[in-house]
Amino acid sequence: MKTAIIIPCYNEAKTIRKVIFDYQKTFPEADVYIYDNNSTDGTDEIAKAAGAIVRYEYKQGKGNVVRSMFREIDADCYIMTDGDDTYPAEDAIALEEAVLSGNADMAIGDRLSSTYFTENKRPFHNTGNVLVRKMINFLFHANVKDIMTGLRGFNKEFVKSFPITSKGFEIETEMTIFALDSNFSIVEVPIGYRDRPEGSESKLNTYSDGIKVVKTIIGLFKDTRPFAFFSTISAVILLLCLGFFIPILTGYVETGMVSKYPTLIVISAAATIAIINFFCGVILSVLKKQHRHNFERFLNSLHYLTKINK
Structure with a gap:
């Protein structure tokens, strides 16, 4: 059974080497893919030197990157993580096990039940995560604990059937709603979370990206219900x-x-x-x-x- 580690990246030179080494050590048989999204700080060269398979997506936005990754990579299990070193690689083992055992079509790394609220230094992000979770669970009659986590595992059926329409960071919300609406099995696994190291800057904009997420939820609710x-x-x-x-x-x-x-x-x-x-x-x-x-x-x-x- 083949596992692929897929990492969308935009200007993660400070952390990408450590992320690649951690996942290579934890998943020695897996291929590690870095999809560079117009980085200007040499992220792609660092990733190549670290032994990752580097590919490029020139349309800006995480949703565009994930679309290319899902189309181009063939595997039995896909572990998607971020390049900012906020998710411990060893926590992804449980996600892989859930997918390869057939228990989950999508395995979610649940940050909010562990260290997220103490580690994350952006209070509006904490509030936004809770509001989005409550909104989706209410509209879709679900009980998902972490809607917007960046650490997830997927099987091939989910990846090859997911029609991605989001262009940016609202992609995680779209994934969750698609899984709920399409009756895919979801397993949540509590994971650790650590804030970005000093010198590594988040690409998220609390307000503009938050508005996009809410618009995505409303639009998908209209389409699916x-x-x-x-x-x-x-x-x-x-x-x-x-x-x-x-x-x-x-x-x-x-x-x-x-x-x-x-x-x-x-x-x-x-x-x-x-x-x-x-x-x-x-x-x-x-x-x-x-x-x-x-x-x-x-x-x-x-x-x-x-x-x-x-």
């Missing part, structure tokens, strides 16, 4: 219409006259929009179900081909 999304919007609009309509109805009962024709016209138009919106959700949910059936057939074919190749 269309009936819930559109019916919720319809319910809100109808409740607002009812709130404005009750005084008009009360006045009509008392006086026999409609005193607010403009309001009534707007309410009627809004109620019509709400009804149309509701049936859009019904139609899209049927299409989503058909897509689900097609996706399951694709997975069956992929599983069969994988079995033959072995």
